[in-house]
Amino acid sequence: MSERLSRARAIRLGWTFAAVAVLCALPFYLDAFWLRIGLFSMAAAVGAVGLGLLSGTAGQLSLGHAFFLAVGAYGYVWLAGEPGPGLPTVVAAVLAVLLAGAAGGLFSPVAGRVRGIYLGVATLALVFLGHHVLLTADSVTGGFNGRSVPPLEVGGFSFSADSELTLLGVPFGAEERLWYLGLALFAVTWFTARGLLRGRPGRALVALRDSETAAARYLYGASIVLILLFAPDGLHGLVRRLRARVRRPRTAPPPSNATSPSQPTAPAVRAKEPTP
Amino acid sequence: MKPSHDHTYRAAPRSRTLLAAALAALLLAGTGCSSKANSSDSAGDGADGVKTGPGVTDKTIKLGALTDLTGPYATLGKSIVQAQQMWADEVNADGGICDRRVEIVVKDHGYDVQKAVTAYADISADVVALPQVIGSPVMAALLDDIDRDKVLTFPQAWAASLLDRESVQVLGTTYDIDMIAAVDFLTRTKGLKKGDKIGHVYFEGDYGANALEGSQWAGKKAGLKVVGQKIKATDTDLSAQVSALRKEGVKAILISAGPAQTASLVGVAASRGLKVPVVSSAPGYAPQLMKTPAAPALAAMLTIVSAAPAASSDLPGVRKMVASYKKKYPDALVDAGVLSGYNAAQIMGADLKKACEGGSLAREDVVKAHRAQSTPPRRTSPTRRSRPAPPPTCTSRTRRRSVPR
């Protein structure tokens, strides 16, 4: 019986390897257009994992995920660029994720007080208020036009087309390099979420969904949980920013298109009417 | 149990490594054959000795258009696309440029910046220049890429932030210049004097901010106080703004917004007894407004300031072009986009011809050819290169109720 089991495992493992291999090979075949779409999808996937944990497992309806995306994204840009502390980009990236988590934590008193559908709309309010703040604080965020994104640099290797890199005869521009970063971040998110769900925090989240009243009795640090839940969105925001050059607030916080899992905000801010 | 236990544990890692090795080998082999590895620049010499580049082959010259056909500027986008296609057909009927056919590749971004960026990534390798890009947010997002790729671009956006870039040419006056002209118009013809107040309702973003710079500069020179009212693009009911301006006692109102806002402002102002002159830039007006209830107020109070003549103008060049447009597209609305698009296409044609004469249709040489031009083709508008110091002579136009279809 264990032999059959291990055969099944081996087959599954085989398929996983095949999938990973194909994903790793794609930048060698696809051009920038398709890679960009893939990068958008990866970012969306990271955000979706977070939202799934929050709304699916913990049963907390969150329509304001775009806000945390924005915090992660703008956090990175501000921390890594000028005006701003101009920190090394990797440090800025990590801090930005934590910042998004902290934002989630700050919101948790409201989340603790308000339930169900009311929570959903309260998070929607977060999006609108956040959008307003981001537009107004233009020294930090670049206001209406957004800001350029400093490309991520890890120990001298830059994730942009600034330095020449050719692998196996294929020129590696920004999209190709970011692809692997995106895959890595997604893998991190996946394994973190999986670990979370299999352990005590996961059971706590399910308790939260099934009976908030009972869970409130036994859960301590619900805000810690919420922080963990919102961190993936910081990641999401980060991934999106990393391959954006200049982004407008209207595309970063509540994106008016399909790149964000926070579709709820799409009807809200989609038709921000144009200026010529 | 135990023996098979060991057996399976030994087997699993072995099959795993085998699998991994096989896939890795496949991968290496596969990537070696990637077509991307063989992609080289399409630069080279054409058969006729003219240096080619992206977008140029022996038979065709491809131009790109990043337009809005499904979004808020759909009618404008359609007009521009059709006008430029008309130009391309005329040119091809005459033998083409540099003995090559001109083709325009149109991509619709629906005024969505993400889509526009993707569209640019899609076509930028295949076109030599962009005679149409609609929208300042789109331009803002693409500026770095355009600079890097040296693609000559004629945007349908007139913010001063687009100036001073080698590859980007704003055709017409920027918003701040328009407002300076507007203030000049008001003081010269509408009897505004030193110490008067004028209101300026403006959109958030490049458009409004740039326009406000112009009006404030001009206001200071003319001794007028400018009362600003920033609005969002989704604001279509300007009652609150009109109330506030009326409280301030403004003698005129400038507006840098969209057609809906202009109609609301003028309509509400008229109904509240604030019957003052209103001046707007060209993007703030569309012929459809004359069908709304605000039409009489618009005809009485509104003036448009623009570097381009109206489609109803009597200039022979304009008349000829409008006539052929109406013949080719009998049911289409003739609006500012028709002129603007055709003009841009013409200038593009002149640049391509000049580049051809210079022996190269590579992108950076097309840009150089454009910069070497001293006069744009006569017919329509002036072009602006860099921030000027003094205000220019202005053109103002009063919209009459009968607008040509």
Place this chain on the structure above:
Amino acid sequence: MTTFLDNVFNGLALGAVYALVALGFVIIFKASGVMNFAHGSLLLLGGYVAAVLHDDLGFAGALAVAVLVTAAVAGAMDRFLLQAGGGADPHAAHVQTIVTIGVDIVILTDLSRRIGGDLLSLGDPWGDSVSGLGPVTVADSRIAAIVVSTVVIAGVFALFRYTNWGLSLRASAEDVEAAALMGVRLVRVRTLAWCLAGALAALAAVFLAAFPAPGLERTTGQIALKAFPAAILGGMASPPGALAGSLLIGLTEALVAGYQSDLHVLGEGFGDVAPYAVMVLVLLIRPTGLFGGKAAVRV
């Protein structure tokens, strides 16, 4: 003082129109537990149908058709899309809420394509005429908005109180299983609730597109989103709450926009987000809204 009265009156008129939208929203929530994100596009649909038909059928005829069409679409959406999966599961409401987002996108995209950059007139009889009410000049369409909204809302409350359907609705909102056991046709009650909400949205569209707005355009539906905070802060299952909330929101918005220049510190354009700020504040004090009851949960 005139400015203040101006703004207050505008606020009341806005509030009245929001009330139509918020009421529909609350009815849907009461009947099905779903937050209908497609409300904005239903509103736009109603306005669009009226705009397209008013030349041929006259204003009243076009309005009647628009109301019926929107009601039908809303009902169909509920019956064939949302209820198709079976609505007994308490968590299904969350899923259905998200489905409405998809419907919203579909309807909105198609309508945007049709409307393009145009400003459509609904041919309403008030045009741009204004009347003087003491020191204030008000648009006739605004006066009509207040009058019509009051009448319609009173009618809806009467429906709740005195008809079988109203009773069934209240019963099923209170205890779904008991209502089913008592013979309430849940599916039908729910679908009718959606139809009513659609009809109210179409009516609201008329006033939103009338003077002083320049006409119906693709973003008119977005205004429905302002009704969300109104419905929420009044208590999602409470029709009187929706009314109170809408008036509060309308007044807030008008006053903030009117005194915008004095409120610089909050950033320009704060009028747009003021409703949400008010809503969060109210929720912090009363987590189920002004009129929402405390929810009793069996542990």
